[in-house]
Amino acid sequence: MNxxxxxxxGAKGSIPTLVLQNISKAFGGVAALTDASLELxxxxxxxxxxxxxxxxxxxxxxxxxxxxxxxxxxRIGEQVVHFSSPGAAAExxxxxxxxxxxxxxxxxLAENLLLGxxxxxxxxxxxxxxVEDAAxxxxxxxxxxxxxxxxxxxxxxxxxxxxxxxxxTRRCQVLxxxxxxxxxxxxxxxxxxxxxxxxxxxGTSIVFVSHKxxxxxxxxxxxxxxxxxxxxxxxxxxxxxxxxxxxxxxVGRHIELFASGGATKRAAGPAHLELRGVSTELxxxxxxxxxxxxxxxxxxxxxxxxxxxxxxxxxxLAKITGGELRVAGKPAKVRNPYDALRHHRIGYVxxxxxxxxxxxxxxxxxxxxxxxxxxxxxxFGWISETRVRPHIAPPLQRLDVRMHRVSQPVGSLSGGNxxxxxxxxxxxxxxxxxxxxxxxxxxxxxxxxxxxxxxxELADDGTAILLISSDLREVVQLADRIxxxxxxxxxxxxxxxxxxxxxxxxxxxxxxxATLAAQPDEHDAIAGSPVH
Amino acid sequence: xxxxxAIDGQLQASAPVPRVWPSAIERVREALGTQxxxxxxxxxxxxxxxxxxxxxxxFLGSYNLYSIGQLAARDxxxxxxxxxxxVVARMNLAVxxxxxxxxxxxxxxxxxxxxxxxxxxxxxxxxxxxxAVLMGVAELMTGLSSFIVTLAFLSAYAGGALLFxxxxxxxxxxxxxxxxxxxxxxxxxxxPLVAIAIVCGVACWLLYSRNSLGxxxxxxxxxxxxxxxxxxxxxxxxxAAYALSGLLCAVATVMNASYELNVNAGFxxxxxLPSFIAAVxxxxxxxxxxxxxxxxxxxALFFDSLQSGLTIINVPSYWIELPEGLVxxxxxxxxxxxxxxxRTMQPRSATxxxxxxxxxxx
Numbered sequence: 001m002n003x004x005x006x007x008x009x010g011a012k013g014s015i016p017t018l019v020l021q022n023i024s025k026a027f028g029g030v031a032a033l034t035d036a037s038l039e040l041x042x043x044x045x046x047x048x049x050x051x052x053x054x055x056x057x058x059x060x061x062x063x064x065x066x067x068x069x070x071x072x073x074x075r076i077g078e079q080v081v082h083f084s085s086p087g088a089a090a091e092x093x094x095x096x097x098x099x100x101x102x103x104x105x106x107x108x109l110a111e112n113l114l115l116g117x118x119x120x121x122x123x124x125x126x127x128x129x130x131v132e133d134a135a136x137x138x139x140x141x142x143x144x145x146x147x148x149x150x151x152x153x154x155x156x157x158x159x160x161x162x163x164x165x166x167x168x169t170r171r172c173q174v175l176x177x178x179x180x181x182x183x184x185x186x187x188x189x190x191x192x193x194x195x196x197x198x199x200x201x202x203g204t205s206i207v208f209v210s211h212k213x214x215x216x217x218x219x220x221x222x223x224x225x226x227x228x229x230x231x232x233x234x235x236x237x238x239x240x241x242x243x244x245x246x247x248x249x250x251v252g253r254h255i256e257l258f259a260s261g262g263a264t265k266r267a268a269g270p271a272h273l274e275l276r277g278v279s280t281e282l283x284x285x286x287x288x289x290x291x292x293x294x295x296x297x298x299x300x301x302x303x304x305x306x307x308x309x310x311x312x313x314x315x316x317l318a319k320i321t322g323g324e325l326r327v328a329g330k331p332a333k334v335r336n337p338y339d340a341l342r343h344h345r346i347g348y349v350x351x352x353x354x355x356x357x358x359x360x361x362x363x364x365x366x367x368x369x370x371x372x373x374x375x376x377x378x379x380f381g382w383i384s385e386t387r388v389r390p391h392i393a394p395p396l397q398r399l400d401v402r403m404h405r406v407s408q409p410v411g412s413l414s415g416g417n418x419x420x421x422x423x424x425x426x427x428x429x430x431x432x433x434x435x436x437x438x439x440x441x442x443x444x445x446x447x448x449x450x451x452x453x454x455x456x457e458l459a460d461d462g463t464a465i466l467l468i469s470s471d472l473r474e475v476v477q478l479a480d481r482i483x484x485x486x487x488x489x490x491x492x493x494x495x496x497x498x499x500x501x502x503x504x505x506x507x508x509x510x511x512x513x514a515t516l517a518a519q520p521d522e523h524d525a526i527a528g529s530p531v532h
Numbered sequence: 533x534x535x536x537x538a539i540d541g542q543l544q545a546s547a548p549v550p551r552v553w554p555s556a557i558e559r560v561r562e563a564l565g566t567q568x569x570x571x572x573x574x575x576x577x578x579x580x581x582x583x584x585x586x587x588x589x590x591f592l593g594s595y596n597l598y599s600i601g602q603l604a605a606r607d608x609x610x611x612x613x614x615x616x617x618x619v620v621a622r623m624n625l626a627v628x629x630x631x632x633x634x635x636x637x638x639x640x641x642x643x644x645x646x647x648x649x650x651x652x653x654x655x656x657x658x659x660x661x662x663x664a665v666l667m668g669v670a671e672l673m674t675g676l677s678s679f680i681v682t683l684a685f686l687s688a689y690a691g692g693a694l695l696f697x698x699x700x701x702x703x704x705x706x707x708x709x710x711x712x713x714x715x716x717x718x719x720x721x722x723x724p725l726v727a728i729a730i731v732c733g734v735a736c737w738l739l740y741s742r743n744s745l746g747x748x749x750x751x752x753x754x755x756x757x758x759x760x761x762x763x764x765x766x767x768x769x770x771x772a773a774y775a776l777s778g779l780l781c782a783v784a785t786v787m788n789a790s791y792e793l794n795v796n797a798g799f800x801x802x803x804x805l806p807s808f809i810a811a812v813x814x815x816x817x818x819x820x821x822x823x824x825x826x827x828x829x830x831x832a833l834f835f836d837s838l839q840s841g842l843t844i845i846n847v848p849s850y851w852i853e854l855p856e857g858l859v860x861x862x863x864x865x866x867x868x869x870x871x872x873x874x875r876t877m878q879p880r881s882a883t884x885x886x887x888x889x890x891x892x893x894x
Binding site: 315336337348358359361362380381382384393403404 | 822
């Protein structure tokens with residue numbers, strides 16, 4: 001333990017700040033944490049890693065006073081503290097930025113920043129003073145906006161920075177970031193890294209929760225890994241632990257991460273999905289796109305490029321207003337997902353797992369079966385669980401969904417397993433074209449790996465696959481062809497399966513060229529160049 | 533490396549794979565486990581019957597039990613009519629007005645037109661279904677909430693029924709109808725209408741547990757977006773739910789008319805409250821996606837036992853409406869408590885989403 005502390009870079013004399021020791025917490029008799037510890041020293045960036053359901057969120061909730069531990073101690077420096085509420089934790093300088101944004105979209109940046117603590121003059125909020133007060137904080141995190149701008153104008157990455165600024169206004173000494181990078185671009189990440197390093201150097205301790213190990217290694221000096229609510233690693237210096245070790249620590253077994261792409265070139269079949277000059281009610285114009293049978297086409301772009309919207313138009317959740325959509329060589333009219341499934345065997349694994357991908361309150365079997373009931377029902381719609389079972393058991397098994405019962409509600413599964421269920425229903429439906437929209441966002445390494453394998457195997461078996469992802473590494477790794485989208489248009493198309501660096505460079509060039517041509521000034525709002 | 537050894541030390545043999553597919557017995561047990569509201573209702577009914585049996589004379593007499601059964605049978609069918617739309621996360625405020633339309637038509641056909649009974653029943657069913665489907669079409673075309681749409685049709689249908697009959701009374705004399713509502717079944721304490729309610733209940737149970745339409749209705753009610761994205765034809769399912777609701781309104785009309793016999797277009801104006809009480813107290817989630825047919829039958833029985841008991845102990849009729857309203861309020865509160873309890877029973881999902889108060893750090 002002492003060794004680790006001494007070696008931790010950036011630890012100024014290793015002054016402990018927030019220390020959670022041997023924390024146990026159970027919910028309704030189920031242990032979420034057992035003797036878990038998280039020990040921070042002043043001026044470090046500390047990674048907190050674990051699969052979904054490993055207890056990270058519970059630990060964070062305890063550190064911020066949302067939950068109270070059943071056992072164990074919390075110390076700030078040498079002083080033992082008891083956080084009775086989130087407010088109490090904030091008073092001790094512990095602030096948290098959650099994965100879900102908690103901004104009031106209709107409020108200005110200044111209002112969001114100082115929400116609940118607006119400067120008051122004679123009982124009225126002094127708007128001018130608020131704007132004045134807010135400006136330096138925005139400056140500090142590099143948000144070059146007028147404080148009066150509405151928060152809805154911010155990109156997800158900028159919103160993240162605003163949340164951090166909000167935490168800073170509370171003079172926090174410990175900043176907990178819960179998956180801050182799950183929906184931001186590479187450029188925004190680089191910017192965030194700069195801000196976090198500055199904060200660290202000025203003495204703030206930062207906890208960084210992320211599934212992306214590259215980011216963890218780029219940013220953090222030590223790591224605490226949780227599995228099943230217990231510490232597997234407690235503040236281990238990352239200089240001594242390999243990525244493979246971390247993965248092994250997280251999942252509790254050795255997994256050979258899936259690596260494919262260029263190595264095994266697939267022989268693509270005939271064109272299955274063809275878009276010819278398609279425009280949509282959502283704002284696409286002249287979109288040409290072809291996906292062959294047995295081919296993975298990666299659709300890459302920044303958030304807001306119109307990729308999800310295109311997928312929605314293909315499955316009939318939005319109207320196609322011009323051009324032609326062909327499926328299996330024939331012109332197709334898809335009015336809704338029912339048509340897409342029934343007549344064209346198109347499946348869509350939604351990016352919005354909780355609201356559109358799954359019915360969280362319903363059982364696993366009902367969720368997976370939904371796409372096949374129509375096919376399996378007898379006369380007058382008679383159906384039974386036994387009749388559905390042979391069709392949903394294989395995909396569940398293939399994806400290795402970890403569950404107790406097929407009758408348990410999907411909402412009780414971990415994020416990764418939920419995503420597997422969301423994909424399993426389209427495997428059960430025997431879709432010939434499958435659109436995966438951000439299939440690995442917010443899921444753990446093992447589940448991510450399982451999704452990657454599944455997508456590759458499906459393509460090997462002849463399924464046409466359109467893979468929408470904001471994770472360029474994932475796209476490069478999986479796709480046979482990469483289509484770059486920006487501003488609801490196709491910007492570029494290139495062969496997949498190559499090296500990451502040159503592909504990444506060309507993709508970014510395409511995107512910057514397009515954005516510079518379209519809106520020359522809008523992207524200066526965030527400090528630093530949009531491309532790295 | 534020390535870290536590596538620590539990891540190895542933590543590696544444990546994975547737990548044995550549990551039986552993922554429940555056996556038939558386990559399925560029955562799971563189904564019973566979800567019937568908490570039904571079990572609670574059986575207790576409530578037992579308490580009510582005991583209390584009024586002691587306090588009010590004649591409560592447990594066959595004459596009184598007969599009339600409780602008569603009313604509860606109709607209210608149970610009304611509860612099912614309401615539940616059909618609550619299940620798909622909608623509601624039918626026009627149950628009573630569809631009842632008024634159907635009652636007027638039934639009276640006209642049997643009394644004025646002299647149509648055979650079976651044909652009259654058939655036509656009433658068709659009109660009930662059409663009246664409800666029309667509301668469904670209006671909802672889907674306008675995109676308004678079912679609350680607004682059915683509220684509009686509530687007054688339109690009630691007015692239409694009055695216009696059609698011109699306020700006439702119809703004295704139904706058909707022996708089949710009379711025997712249905714005033715005859716006896718097995719014992720002098722049981723009205724044949726009870727059998728109709730049970731048949732409807734069995735049909736509903738089959739729909740929701742063994743028919744893909746029922747499964748789709750539950751899916752649409754629980755999460756319409758997800759159901760649509762998974763290839764469920766949501767419009768068709770919603771229209772079917774309206775149609776079934778209308779059909780059950782028509783059945784309730786015939787039941788009601790069969791014991792009242794002297795009917796007019798004002799019938800149905802007091803159906804809305806019992807329809808909600810039977811459904812919600814019976815355990816149908818107001819948010820949609822859940823059903824308990826047994827619960828509906830029992831809730832109707834409880835509700836009408838309570839009403840009858842209050843009458844028997846001479847509570848003035850003006851006061852009886854107060855407990856009616858209270859029962860609905862309690863039912864809604866129970867519904868919310870059930871939901872809250874279920875949330876805490878899923879610790880994993882509860883811990884992975886930050887509670888809203890986590891951000892109110894001041």
